[in-house]
Amino acid sequence: MTRDTDGGGPTDRDLSRLLQNLTVESDRYAERFGAKHGLHRTDVNALALIMESARLGVPLSPSSLAKELRLSPSATTALIDRLEALGHVERARPAGDRRRVALEVPAAAVEANRHLFTPLAMAFAQSWAGFTPEEREVVARFLQVSTETMKAVSAEAADQVRDQRSR
Amino acid sequence: MTRDTDGGGPTDRDLSRLLQNLTVESDRYAERFGAKHGLHRTDVNALALIMESARLGVPLSPSSLAKELRLSPSATTALIDRLEALGHVERARPAGDRRRVALEVPAAAVEANRHLFTPLAMAFAQSWAGFTPEEREVVARFLQVSTETMKAVSAEAADQVRDQRSR
């Protein structure tokens, strides 16, 4: 049976459940918190990606954003339209290839956008304060392998769907 | 600069990023994997909740499902319609209060539904095999506090939205 913490620590099932709780809550967060700013779950995710890339000096393109979010090109265009209308991002035509669009974050919006994410970041920082460096390593490793696992299983499923279609 | 593993292990920012990657990937998983079975992200989440409750012998009602998923009553009805049409769940009128609906999982579907979730569970089990009981404790603690934190911040945001509306 599903014993608990006695011998072997949390079971796989325990961890799965915790993980599921977390992702559900994360969905809720994105939805509820985004609503405050007129954004949807997708928009929040997209904005996070765009800001991250912009911060690294490699602005995202619509197509790579589409790939990240697994969204169709048309949906991505609409998504960027929404974000642009709200002033969160800007379309820029880079010098070299004029077919491309670079998604940039207007200086004025950087600060405002940051307010979208900092409350959670600060709350996390506080609740993680008790974790030692070694424990953080463990957690990081866990998060990484779990993400990889989902990616792998997800890819398998996608292959099978592809197979079904081509059959 | 954002130092790495040298002194203090993964930083808060590192962990935030990993967590975000995980939730994004989880979304993708639910979406892509559900698509294989004609389900959407919401449907997968709903089915997980319904099965879990049914397994515990306390079948969910549409309204409590709506509350869990933060969906409107009408959306929930439509959701259940979809699941019922595919044979994943059944509406039952419990004896006592005939306004209520109990969401049950037909015996025939239990097995099939399980196939929806086991591939991931098995993959997880494999990739978590290397974690010691102590490490699992750490991870479980991390997942719990993180979920709680999101819930708390999310609740704050909801309050503020309510304030805005009532203003």
Place this chain on the structure above:
DNA sequence: GACGGATAATTCGATGATCGAAATAGTAGA
């Protein structure tokens, strides 16, 4: 140096999940 194929992004029409408001069905108390 123009032409044809490839690539990036967008537009268009359609689908469908979701919402808010109103309707239906049932319960409980006076």
Place this chain on the structure above:
DNA sequence: TCTACTATTTCGATCATCGAATTATCCGTC
């Protein structure tokens, strides 16, 4: 029985997303 209340469903509208077709641009080849 009448009224207030609760659980669920129905209805009409909105909007994110999709697939297919379109526009604009680049690049390799003759």
